[in-house]
Amino acid sequence: MYIQDKVSWDGAVEKKLGLLKTLGVDCVAMDIPDGPREGGAIDLSTPDAAAAFFRKAKAAVAAHGLELRTVLATSGFDEIKRGVAGRDGKIAWLLNAVHGMGAAGIPILAYNFKLLNSKLLRSAPTKGRGGASYISFDYDEYLKKPAQPIDPPVPEEKMWDNIGYFLKAVVPPAESTGVRLALHPDDPPVPPGTPALAGAAHIVSSFDQYRRIFGIVPSRSNGMLFCQGCVTEMKGVDVYDAIRQMGAIDKIVMVHFRNVRGEFPRFQETFVDEGDVDMYRAMQAYRDAGFKGPFSLDHSPMFPEAEIANTAFVVGYLRGLIQAVYR
Numbered sequence: 001m002y003i004q005d006k007v008s009w010d011g012a013v014e015k016k017l018g019l020l021k022t023l024g025v026d027c028v029a030m031d032i033p034d035g036p037r038e039g040g041a042i043d044l045s046t047p048d049a050a051a052a053f054f055r056k057a058k059a060a061v062a063a064h065g066l067e068l069r070t071v072l073a074t075s076g077f078d079e080i081k082r083g084v085a086g087r088d089g090k091i092a093w094l095l096n097a098v099h100g101m102g103a104a105g106i107p108i109l110a111y112n113f114k115l116l117n118s119k120l121l122r123s124a125p126t127k128g129r130g131g132a133s134y135i136s137f138d139y140d141e142y143l144k145k146p147a148q149p150i151d152p153p154v155p156e157e158k159m160w161d162n163i164g165y166f167l168k169a170v171v172p173p174a175e176s177t178g179v180r181l182a183l184h185p186d187d188p189p190v191p192p193g194t195p196a197l198a199g200a201a202h203i204v205s206s207f208d209q210y211r212r213i214f215g216i217v218p219s220r221s222n223g224m225l226f227c228q229g230c231v232t233e234m235k236g237v238d239v240y241d242a243i244r245q246m247g248a249i250d251k252i253v254m255v256h257f258r259n260v261r262g263e264f265p266r267f268q269e270t271f272v273d274e275g276d277v278d279m280y281r282a283m284q285a286y287r288d289a290g291f292k293g294p295f296s297l298d299h300s301p302m303f304p305e306a307e308i309a310n311t312a313f314v315v316g317y318l319r320g321l322i323q324a325v326y327r
Contacts, residue, residue: 001292001293001295001322001326002026002027002067002069002292002293002294002295003024003025003026003027003293003294003295003296003297003315003318003319003322004025004026004027004028004029004069004070004254004293004294004295004296004297005020005025005028005029005296005297005311005315006028006029006030006031006070006072006296006297007020007028007029007030007031008030008031009030009031009032009042009057013060014060014064017060017061017064017066018064019308020064020066021064021065021066023311023312023315023316024315024316024319025066025315026066026067026293026294027066027067027068027069027070027294028061028066028067028068028069028070029069029070029071029072029108029110029294029296030057030061030068030070030071030072031071031072031073031074031075032044032071032072032073032097033075033076034073034075034076034077034078034090034093044093044096044097044100045096046096047095047096047099047100047103049096049100050096050097050099050100050101050103051099051100051103051104052100053100054068054071054097054100054101054103054104054106055103055104057104058104058105058106068104068106069106069107069108069294070106070107070108070109070110070182070254070294070296071097071101071106071108071109071110072110072111073094073097073109073110073111074110074111074112074184075117077090077094077111078115080162080166081113081114081115081154081159081162081163082115082154082162083154083158083161083162083165087162087165087166091166091169091170094109094170095169095170095173097109098170098173098174098177098179099173099177101177101179102174102176102177102178102179103177105178106179107178107179107180108179108180108182108253108254108294109174109179109180109181109182110181110182110184110225110253110254111181111182111183111184112183112184112185112186112187112204112225113159113162113163113166113183113186113203113204114186114187114200114202114204115150115154115198115200116147116150116197116198116200118187118188120147120148120198121137121142121147121187121188121197121198122135122136122137122142123136123137123138123141123142123145124136124141126268128268128270128271128301129271129274129301132271132301132302132303133301133302134268134269134270134301135268135269135299135301136267136268136269137188137233137264137265137266137267138265138266139264139265139266140265140266142197146197146198147197147198148198149198149199150198150199150200151199152199153196153199153200153201154199154200154201155201156196156201156203158201159200159201159203160203160212163203163213163216164216167181167213167216167217167222168216168217171217171219171221171222172217172219174219174221175219175220175221179221180220180221180223180253181221181222181223181253182223182224182225182253182254183204183210183213183222183223183224183225184204184225184227184230184256185204185205185210185225185227185230185231185234186202186203186204186205186230187227187230188230188233188264188267189202189204189205189206189230189231189233189234189235189264190202190205190264191205191206191234191235191264192205192206192208192209205234206234207234207237207242207245207246210224210246210251214249214251220250223250223251223252223253224246224251224252224253225253225254225255225256226242226243226246226252226253226254226255226256227255227256227258227298228255228256228257228258228259228277228282229256229258229259229260229269229298229299230256232259232260232263232267232275232276232277233260233262233263233264233267234263234264235263235264235265236263237263239277239282240281240282240285243282243285243286243289243291244285244288244289246289247285247286247288247289247290247291248289250290252286252289252291254293254294254295254296255286255291255293255294255295255296256296256297256298256299257272257279257282257295257296257297257298257314257318258272258297258298258299258300259271259272259273259274259275259276259277259279260275260276260277261274261275261276262276269299269300269301270301271300271301271313272300272313272314272317272318273317279317279321280321280324280325283321283322283324283325283326284325287325287326295318295322297311297314297315297318300314
């Protein structure tokens with residue numbers, strides 16, 4: 001079983017890697033931008049260049065006693081999601097990454113198919129335990145001050161066409177290179193039939209939608225990033241049953257292990273030990289489903305004084321659960 005946290009490949013990466021190792025993290029997820037990053041050296045211009053970059057990055061991570069297991073393509077790539085000019089170039093860029101990851105032995109590419117950053121689809125934060133700030137969503141409050149609509153809007157039928165185009169291009173090469181795609185749910189997960197937030201249709205907000213996505217290109221490489229928080233927020237979903245169902249068909253590629261209180265249309269992202277999810281029971285469900293990780297840190301409340309305190313708290317909590325349940 002693996003505990004995972006993410007890093008940005010910039011000048012501070014060495015310091016962050018050392019700290020994560022000290023805290024007990026096992027592996028890392030590295031984010032890549034949808035184009036050149038200022039001050040970065042992420043060269044994915046060709047498959048060979050990508051392979052060289054990922055081998056170098058993997059060695060740098062290994063020097064700290066950690067493993068590079070995941071690449072995050074979770075921000076940007078709007079041309080692909082909108083289905084507009086430039087998407088073939090962005091898909092080609094991601095295919096270079098897939099081939100490079102396969103050559104370097106990095107097994108997971110995580111992505112999403114939402115057009116707006118989750119931070120824009122939130123209402124005001126709320127105060128929690130000890131004065132910590134909780135990321136929150138209240139649909140009625142959000143509607144009073146909604147995010148700027150995308151222009152032009154992207155209807156549901158178009159979003160389905162776009163994800164189909166993407167999966168048909170990327171899943172077969174991923175399968176051939178041993179890379180698994182992990183699709184994150186919409187955040188927030190907007191129930192089917194609810195008006196789209198900011199003009200961007202939501203097609204990854206229910207398990208019926210996930211099953212449709214898995215059916216577009218049936219493959220073990222076409223999988224799910226099981227964000228436990230977003231799944232719990234899905235209206236009417238039993239998170240433990242969802243773990244069992246997705247685990248039974250081997251679609252859980254990685255987990256965002258976090259807790260929340262409430263579901264759409266109103267929820268808070270709480271500390272890992274105080275939300276609606278019985279985390280011990282959830283960990284048992286992952287074990288029973290045969291899932292072995294990585295369990296990745298995700299959104300957490302902000303401590304009033306020190307961000308690193310929350311990372312340490314969650315890693316320790318996760319380590320205790322893994323030892324209790326998987327031993």
